[in-house]
Structure formats: C-alpha cells, structure tokens
Amino acid sequence: MKKKMVSVLLTAAMGASLLAGCGSEQAESVADTAESVAETVTETAEQTAEAVTETSEQTAEATEEITDYGTGEIKVWVADNVVDFTKETIDKWQTENPQYAGYTVTVEAVGEGDAAGNMITDVTAGADIYGFAQDQTARLVAAGALVEVAPENVSAIENDNAQGAVVAATVGDTLYAYPMTADNGYFLYYDKSVVTDPSTLEGILEQCEAAGKNFYMDMTGWYQVAFFFGTGCTLTYDSDSDGNFTGCTMDYDSDKGLVALKEMIDTASSKAYQPGSSAGDAVNYAAIIDGTWDAGVVKDFLGDNYACAKLPTFTGSDGKEYQMSGFNGCKLLGVKPQEDELKLAVCDALALYLTSEQVQLDRYNAVGWGPSNLNAQADDAVKADEALSALSEQFAYTIPQGQYPGDYWTNAEALAGDVTGSLQGASDDDIKAALKSFQETVSALR
Amino acid sequence: MANKQGSMKRNRAISNFFAYLALVIIVIIWLFPFVGLVLGSFRSYDSAVEYGGIVDYVIPKHFSLDNYRFVLSGQTNYIRWYINTVVIAFFVAALQTIIVLCVSYALSRMRFTGRTALMRFWLVLGMFPGFLTMICLYFLLKEMGLTQAGAIPGLILVSVASSGMGYYVCKGYFDTIPKALDEAARIDGASRARVFFTMTIPMSKPIIIYTALVAFMAPWNDYVFASYIAFGHDASYNVAVSMYRWMNTGDYQGYFTRFCAGGVLVAIPVTLLFMFLQKYYVEGVTGGAVKG
Amino acid sequence: MSNASGTGNKKNPVGNFFSVLGNGIKDIGVTFVSGDWKTKISYLVMGFGQIMRGQFLRGGMYLAVELLFIWFVTSFGGQYFAKLGTLGIVETTKKNRTTVYGDNSFLILLFGLLTVFFIIFLIVLWYMNIRDNKKQEEILKSGKTLPGNKADFLSLFDSNFDKTLLALPVAGVFAFTVLPIVFMICVAFTNYDATHQAPTKLFTWVGFENFRNLFSFGTGGFGSTFLSVLVWTLIWALLATFIDYFLGIAVAMLINKKGIKFKKFWRTCLVMTIAVPQFVSLLYVSKMFDSAGIINGTLMKLGIIQNAIPFWTDPTLAKITIVVVNIWIGIPYLMLMATGLLMNIPADLYESAKIDGATPWQMFRHITMPYMLFVTGPYLLTSYTGNLNNFNVIYLLTGGGPKSMTYTGGAGGTDLLVTWLYKMTINDTDYKMAAVIGIMVFVVTAVISLVVYQMLPSVKDEEGFQ
Incomplete structure (x- = not known):
C-alpha cells in the first residue's frame, strides 16, 4: 500500500513538474522534486537508509509505467472571463497527459467571491479546484475547504512565485494554495489631460475639483490601509495552520493612525471625491484608484488620455509627506480535501499545471491577468503593460496581504461608512475615540 | 343663479386642472424608471460607440440593438435562464393553484377535528421569517439530489410544498359561495369530490386566475433562494440570479445596459400577462384586504 | 378519573392538553384489557385487527406505515437519532493527504429531527389504530357490519374528502416548513458557525449562550x-x-x-x-x-x-x-x-x-x-x-x-x-x-x-x- 502511495505521489510530482518546467531547467527540476520526495518519504516513514534506496529504485520503476488514475469527475470554478481559457487549457493538458484522460473536467463560471462563499457553505458540493482571492485563505482553511499543497511541490511553488503571493497562500507554516496571479493590488488611473502631476494626492484632488471631474477611491478595508500603512501603522494577524487566528498586531490607535484617518476624512470631504473602486460604476472621473482588472474599462473611458501611475503621496496633518501604501495580493487556486487518493493526485497535478509559468503567461495574453510566476513576470509583453508596470511600481510600497478575519472587512467597511458620514468635521478627540474603538474591536477579532 | 353655477363650474375646472396636473406628475415619476430602463437597453456596450456601465444621462447617444443581440446570442446562458424561469413559474403556478384550492375547500367547507388547530398552527408558522430556514432547505434538497444541476425541480418543490399555508384569500372567496348550493347537490347524491370538481371549481374562475397569477409572478423575483440552491451551477440559474450578478459583481463591468435589455425581455411578458389579467388581480387584492 | 390538572380549568390550554393526553392513555389501557385478541395483536402489529376483520385497505395502510417506519429507522434514521444528544463525536481526520470525514453534526441534527417527527407521527397513528380497532369491535358487537373496502375507499372522496385534500399539503408543510423551522430553533442552541462548520468540524449544544450574546451590551456583544x-x-x-x-x-x-x-x-x-x-x-x-x-x-x-x-x-x-x-x-x-x-x-x-x-x-x-x-x-x-x-x-x-x-x-x-x-x-x-x-x-x-x-x-x- 505504502509503495503504491509513494509511486503515485512521485508520478504526480514528476508529471506535474514535467509540465510545469520548460526549457533546460526541466531535467533539473524533476531531479530536485524526486529528491525532495525521497526525503519526505524518509521522514514520514522513518525508514532506514537501505529502505530509501530501495524505495527510490522502485519508484523510478513505477514512473515509467503510467499509473492508472481511473476515472472520475473534477469540477473547476473560475471567474466568468477565464472560463473559456481554462477549458481550452485543460483540454490541452488532458491530450498531453493521457493518464488523466479518464477524468471528466467541467468548468463552471463562479466568481472568486461566490466560490469562497459556496465552498464555506457546503464543502462537499463545491468544486474540486477553484479560484479565490487571497483574503479568503484562512477562512477556507478553517472551514476545511482547502487541502495543503503536496509536500513535493511546495518548494518549487515557493521559489517560482512572487513572495507576496506565496505569503497569501500560506496559513501558519503550511502552503495551502497555488498562486495564479499577482495583480491584486491598486494604483492610480488618471486622465492625462486633467491631472498633469499624479504624484501628490492634494494635487490630484485640486485638479479634479477645478475641472469638475470626480476622483474615485474606496475607503473600505482593502483600500483604507493605503493611508494607515502609508503613515507606518501595522495591522497583521497570526494564525495557526488550521486557519484559526491566534493573535493580532495593530497600532492604529496612535499618532500615525490619527494622521492617516484625518487624511481619509479630509480626502472624503473634497467635492471631487466619490467612494468607489469599480471603474464600471464610476462616472465623469479624471482619476480612480482601481486594479488591473478594470484596465480595459478605464482605457475605453479615458481613451487617449489614459495613464497609470503608482499611488500618490500626501502631506499629513503633521506636515510630513507620506507615500500611500496598500496591500498586494493575488488570486489563488485551491484544491478541496478529497477522500480519494488518486483523484487528489489528479487535482494536484491539474492545479499545478493551471498555475504553471506557461499557463500564467498564456492567461495574461488571453485575458490580461498579471502572472505571479517570476519568470512570467519577466516576460516582455507583461513588462510593457502600463497598468501592470504601475502596479509593480506600487508594489514596492505595499505589504503582502496575509490573513485577516472576515469581521475585519466588516468593521473596516463600517469605519469607511463613518469616514464619509459621522466623522466628517469631527474634532480630533472624536476621531481619536473612533480609532480607539476601531482598534479595540479589530484587534480582538479572531 | 347662473352666475353661481358659473363659479361652481370654474371651481370644478380649476380643481380638475390641479388633479390632472398631479396625475401627470405622478405618472411621470412612476414611469420614469421604466422609460430609463428601456432607453438604457438600447445603449450600446461596444466601447467604440458608447459605454455599457452606469452613466448620468438617460437618452443614449447612439441607439443600437447590441444588448439584445448579446443576451439572445449564445454568449451567455441567458436563453437557458429564461426558459428555466418560465418552467419554474409555470409549474409553480399550476401546482400551487391546485394545492391552494384543495386546502381552501377543505378548510372552508368541511368540519373535521383539528381544523382550527391546523389553521392556528399555520398562522403561527407564517410568523417565522422565510430566510431562516434556507440552509436547512438547501441540505434537505441536496439529499434528494435537487440542488445544482437539479435546482429547477428543487425550487419548484420548495415553492409548492409550503403553498398550502397561503389559503387565506381563496378560502375567503369560497366562504362567500353559498353553502346551500353544496347541500342541495349533496342531497341529490353527489359526493364531496363531485361537488368540488363540478360546482366549486367552475364557480371560482376569478380566484383561480388570481392565485395562479400571483404564483406565476413570484419566481421571476426569486434571487435569494434560487442562487442558494443553484450553488454556482450556471445552467440552473433563473433570470434574477444571473442578472443580479451583472449588476453587483466586479466580474461584470459595464453590463448595466445588458441588464436593462435582459430586464426588458423579462418585464414584457410578465407585464402583459398582468395587464391582461388585472381585473382578477384587483378582485383578489380587494377581497383579501377586506377579509384580512 | 383523569389526572388532576385535566379536571381543573377547561379554558386552560395546557390543562386541556393534559386532560386529553390522560384520557388517551386511559383509553389505550382500557381498550387493551377489554379488547379481543385481534385488537391486542394490533398493539404490536398495526392494522392486524382491521385486516382480520376484512378491512384490508385500511389495515394494510397501517401495516405499511409501520413497516416503512421500521425500515426507515433501522436503515437510515436510527443512526442519526442515536447521536442527537451529542451531535456527533467522531472528528474529521487526515490519512496521509486524503481526508476522512467524521460525524456530520448538521446531518445528525437534521435527520435526527426527521426521525423524531416520524416517531411522533407513528405514535399518533398507533393511537388512531387502537381507536379504530375499538370502534370496529363496538360496531361488530352492536350487530352491524363494517363498511366494505370499496366503501372505505370511496369515503376518501366524500365524508373523508378533507383527508384526501389535505394529506399532501400538510405533509409538504411539515417537511419543508415545520422541520426546517424546528431545525433552526435547535441551531439557536448550538455553536454552529463559521468555526464549527460541518462536515469538517463538529458543533454541539451550548444552551442559552447565543441568547445571552444577543442581549450582551459589551464590546462584540449583539x-x-x-x-x-x-x-x-x-x-x-x-x-x-x-x-x-x-x-x-x-x-x-x-x-x-x-x-x-x-x-x-x-x-x-x-x-x-x-x-x-x-x-x-x-x-x-x-x-x-x-x-x-x-x-x-x-x-x-x-x-x-x-x-x-x-x-x-x-x-x-x-x-x-x-x-x-x-x-x-x-x-x-x-x-x-x-x-x-x-x-x-x-x-x-x-x-x-x-x-x-x-x-x-x-x-x-x-x-x-x-x-x-x-x-x-x-x-x-x-x-x-x-x-x-x-x-x-x-x-x-x-x-x-x-x-x-x-x-x-x-x-x-x-x-x-x-x-x-x-x-x-x-x-x-x-x-x-x-x-x-x-x-x-x-x-x-x-x-x-x-x-x-x-x-x-x-x-x-x-x-x-x-
């Protein structure tokens, strides 16, 4: 039984790395993987040195004969705009790897948000492989909707992908998901004809006001950290590998936090300011803080005046200048816990393939999703992308988004509500009190 | 005398003028969103021509049929969603009407042990919010295989299963049909069932149409439960579920005009049907209101 | 004769309930003592008396329901019903990288309740079966004959038409409204939330904890x-x-x-x-x-x-x-x-x-x-x-x-x-x-x-x- 297990694992690993690797690195990476698997086997099985040699010999044999993975069904959930791409890719994968052809793979259009929600509601009915945004990792792990990445693939994924994406896929010390993109962040889109200097927030607001145009920025959880982290505040949570939160580091209730929140209130009081971060719903704007997914919409709207830049700096109420920060995040691909070993191996292989360098590059070419794979990021086409370059410029000032409890977003959205509402024109004391209560609630979340 | 009549006439004319003015204003307000919806549906989403998201003007700069072409072409499952909704609405209307008629007849005409207890019990049950039991219903249906791919029969089953509790209006109507008619037929040897099928039902056309109409219209609005049961299975969505995503999910930027077109296509048959059967609806609403 | 609370206040619904219950129990006892052997066997094998007296349709229905119930409890409902007290204790475990799911608290609660519903239904039916036997004996004793199977069946469209009309709607309401509502009321007394999500995690009874949370006014309280x-x-x-x-x-x-x-x-x-x-x-x-x-x-x-x-x-x-x-x-x-x-x-x-x-x-x-x-x-x-x-x-x-x-x-x-x-x-x-x-x-x-x-x-x- 054990022998079979090992051989399956190894075949999966090799098959996957064969697919994932390209060019001259191929042989090397396969060797690497084989080695690391052998090591794992040693540790877990606590076998003697002799046994190890024996095992590797046998597994080497086993790799030659294509193991029968049997038949089954695999359901994949990805966002609507990559459904066709994913279908084609999987077809290609199955023709290239006839050992997986016994599996019927269906691809359904379920957006990242819905996918996470559905997986948490009912794991058993959910997809076997699904795309989700990095902020859901801990929640999904806690709900038992993610299986940890096969140990033999871990190091390759960690080395090949942008560090922020790896952090986002990790809960505790365990890697739970496959990074698929690293374009989940925000930067500034602006209208060249209106905003001549996108380097300061004050300047942008002033020029928008003067031109009677709108400046869109969301102040909810994901975006407000641009101010808080910008002034040097921190907010991180510790989690164990089951996805439970164990602690929180937060210092919003401080002078730095006060500067940030006052700047938010101040920005929101501008008549050019509009809350919102989806270009599709925005009107009459000359600047919007948004992500790469809206690049097409913004380009259509701004036409020849389309331009991108990193986030601006702002001069705080203490007279100092701060660079706006933010999260950098990614989209991940997860595999749900399986009861069947062979199916799990196939799911692992498929997820690995769908997040490999080549597929990430293909995906960028097909739908414009920015890759998380470092080699793919170095590709010329990717580098020439205006929005992605602005984003990667901004990423220098951002913090990899780790795991946050679901209630953080709820509370942060509440704070955002107050920034445009009850905190407008509030005194410093009121603002401090709001910060204090925000910190109390948020840091107590688990 | 003539003078007084004249002033009265003038008064009436003035008050009529203001009444008309008020009515015209009201009608404009009432129809504005619908006009906007229809106009929006003719705005192209083709970025070379115009923007398909939310804009701050009503009249499109270029009229086009792009949105209709989009929803009716095979690019999305819209036609499937539409058929799903029609199927659900049709079956719910038919089955729900049958059940309501059965329950109302039994409660109106027959006296049996537990009758008042049953009515009271159902009244109490009705005070629980429907969304409370969503998760439970989901798993019940899942055990029967009626979620995801089987969501359509599942939705029909759930809507129909509890429809017995909505007997008030129909029972009220039956109560107004004189019992003497029943008794006379029974003396002639007709069974209860015969009376029900050959006398009561033919006399209840208005209430049958009212019940069926209300039941038919509800599924078009069902977003919450339908999306829960379909559980990400695109082919099982109804129009409300699928098009709600176009409005409220980031994946669908600039789908506003497509929503308008889809919405117009949904609204036309439902509205026509309603207008056509309005008389019965009014009868049901009025009767129901008076009886509580 | 009946129990104390029953005789007291006629308008008191609780007392009324107990008086009905008391009378029912007395009825069951008296019928058993005075009934013939067919009736006595009917206490165990529902519908036996009716079948022996020629009413196959009626008796067969009772028997069928009893058999159905036994089949349901032994093959499906019983296992869930037995765990209703704890809502499951077997945790989900990992075997290598595959997952072995343990008890599913959700299904235990749901099907446990369904079984409870079935048991109550059977008890009611059992009582009706006894009453039916008693009535039949009385009719036979008074020298009349029992209605034939055909007449019995046809009564479903006449004097018993209400049962025909209401059977399906009432069953539907029980399955899809009453059961879910009772289920959710039970959930209010458990810790079923994002961190206790079936099937991966177990949830269990916590008493009035959630109601206390609803009325707590401190930080984080509702x-x-x-x-x-x-x-x-x-x-x-x-x-x-x-x-x-x-x-x-x-x-x-x-x-x-x-x-x-x-x-x-x-x-x-x-x-x-x-x-x-x-x-x-x-x-x-x-x-x-x-x-x-x-x-x-x-x-x-x-x-x-x-x-x-x-x-x-x-x-x-x-x-x-x-x-x-x-x-x-x-x-x-x-x-x-x-x-x-x-x-x-x-x-x-x-x-x-x-x-x-x-x-x-x-x-x-x-x-x-x-x-x-x-x-x-x-x-x-x-x-x-x-x-x-x-x-x-x-x-x-x-x-x-x-x-x-x-x-x-x-x-x-x-x-x-x-x-x-x-x-x-x-x-x-x-x-x-x-x-x-x-x-x-x-x-x-x-x-x-x-x-x-x-x-x-x-x-x-x-x-x-x-």
Missing part, C-alpha cells in the same frame, strides 16, 4: 446593534405601511374624482410597478440614486448641487430614500384596493353630509377614513407584519448598508432584522446567531399581531359600521 436594528425595523414597517396607505387612498380618490377622464389609463400607469418584476425595477432604481447615477448626474449638470447627494451612503438619507422608493412600489397596491372599497361606501352617506353642508375634507375625515380604517384594519395588520419582513425592497436597494462602526455582526444602517439574518447566513455563515435573530423576528411578529389584533375595531365590534 445587544446594542440588535436594539437599533429592531427599532429601525419597527419604524420602517410603520412608515412603509401608513405612508403608503394614506397616499394610496389619496391617489385612488384623485383618480376616482368626478370629471377625471381616462381613469383606466392612470391606473394602468401606476400598476406598472406591480407588474414589472421587482428585481428589475428596484435594481434599476437603486442605480438611479447611485452617487454616479442619473439623479445626481442631472442635478449636478443643472448646477443645483455641487457634490453628489449620498442617497445610499448616508445612514439617515438612505433610510429616507428607501421609504420614498417604497412609496413608488406600495401606492399602486393601495390604490387598487381603495378603488374597489371606495365604491362600496354608500353614496347616500355623502349625499346627506353634503346637504348638511359638510366640506370635502370633513366628509373625508368623518365618512371615508373611518370606513376605510374599519374595513381594512386586518389588512393594515398583515401589511405591517409583511413590511417587518420586507426583504426585497431593502436588499435590492441598499443591501442593508451603509455599514457603521456602531453596529456589530455586519449590520448596516438600513438593515431590517430579516436582511441582517440573511447576511449572517450568507456572508458570515454565523448560523447560530442567524437562528437567534430569526426567533426574535418571530417573537416580534407574534407579539405585535396578538396585541394589535385585539385592538382592531372590526374584531371588537363586528357590527360597528352598519
């Missing part, structure tokens, strides 16, 4: 949020009901005014809001009031306002906007209803008032309004409780927002208890608190219905407006 949401829910229902009511009547009177032509046209225009599915019309309207929508855009273009009016983002303004939009939805119903009712008011009442020199306002105040209020009293009550749970309007317009830090549990400024409940179920999977809120909605609805119902003029005084 107390203050619950109160504010409750107050807004009550106010909203009041505004939505009465504003629509009076405006609806006003519009109906306007259209019915003498000398106004095209009455049907005006009505048809208004009725559009009922005819067009709300998910289309309300979603469109919500975008109209958006900060980037048509209304703000037009006002800004006309130079009337400088900044967009935060229709949905300011809590107070959002509440007002919702009430206003609800007028748009609600008036047509009232208009339709009032049109019919206004015509029912005896015309001679107005005539005589006119002769007495009453002004139109006086006539409205003293004739129209009292009549309408009297007739539509029950409607107002159902409309009020309906508005307490008016999910569509709130959810499609604001989704319950805007959120504020003063609220816990993800509630927003315009959230009603039902939308809050919905969000807890969908967004936070906090089922235990959702269940508690659901129970509170029930309590609020029930209390209001009971209290108001007693005060209704049409209930107090049936002949009031004759």
